[in-house]
Amino acid sequence: MRLIVQKFGGTSVGSPERIRKVAERLIESQREGCRVVAVISAIAGVTDNLLKLARDVSSQPSERELDVLLATGEQAAISLVAMAVNALGSKAISLTGAQAGVLTDRVHTKAKIANISPRRIQELLSDDYIVVVAGFQGQNAEGETTTLGRGGSDLTAIALAGALNADACQxxxxxxxxxxxxxxxxxxxSKLEEIAYDELLEMAGAGSKVMQSRAVEFAKKFSVPFEVRSSLNRNPGTLAREETTNMEDVVIRGVSVERDQAKITVAGVPDAPGTASRIFSAISAGNILVDMIVQNASDQNTTDISFTIHESDLGRAEELLAPV
Structure with a gap:
């Protein structure tokens, strides 16, 4: 029997009607002879509202407590999807990231997946359950709740597909x-029928919102092909894989737009070996992804170094750079 992993984003579960549509699609896949694992994001807007609530309570909330809070968004969504499947007469069970066997490193708010132990999922699939897993989250070796950062549900889906040796990931x-x-x-x-991992990785890194870059990196590393498609209709989507048939024939594959960028300029730094390393080592220690870097020509043995990061990382970056 084929095993399929299906991931649904926040807009796909944005209303009771859409949640029922997701449940119907999962049941349909099972009736077509598939074992089904669903990965669900928080309902659209919930994560942002939780972040706002946290910052209304504390100007600098603990990253550990943020993870505990933000993980509840996906947990609410998986419960609702499982309820909808059960209400339609099929068997479903929801699992948090920890319950699904997603083990991460110790970093809070931007954890990396260290390992996945899918035994419980496999046992439930054998009992004909549709398994509904919370995206975006896991658990570290100390049993602490962790989250995977922006777009982490994509990563959860790709990682589970690899760990389960799934036949398809959508x-x-x-x-x-x-x-x-x-x-x-x-x-x-224009919609692309297929795209190579490297092409999609470039688009994601340049600001395309359709996939999270870490998820594409994971898919490339572990050779997990996946299809990106709409939950709102039955149209075929775009298949992402190692190579495409016309990979060498295309000069420009796509154009990305990134609006949530912030630029930092460190002015008047000594134009000496090791200076840039100290700046970017501090940024790296905060698990902040740097996009573009520009260094001005030296003027009287000093230079300006500018770089861009995601807007949400700006405050943290300023803190890390203050002592440098």
């Missing part, structure tokens, strides 16, 4: 697949 979003540009920005953007 990433459901609110668009029909991967487009040459965001169709919400460019109305006549």
């Amino acid at each position: 990433i459901y979003t609110d668009v029909d697949g991967v487009f040459t540009c965001d169709p919400r920005v460019v109305s006549d953007a």
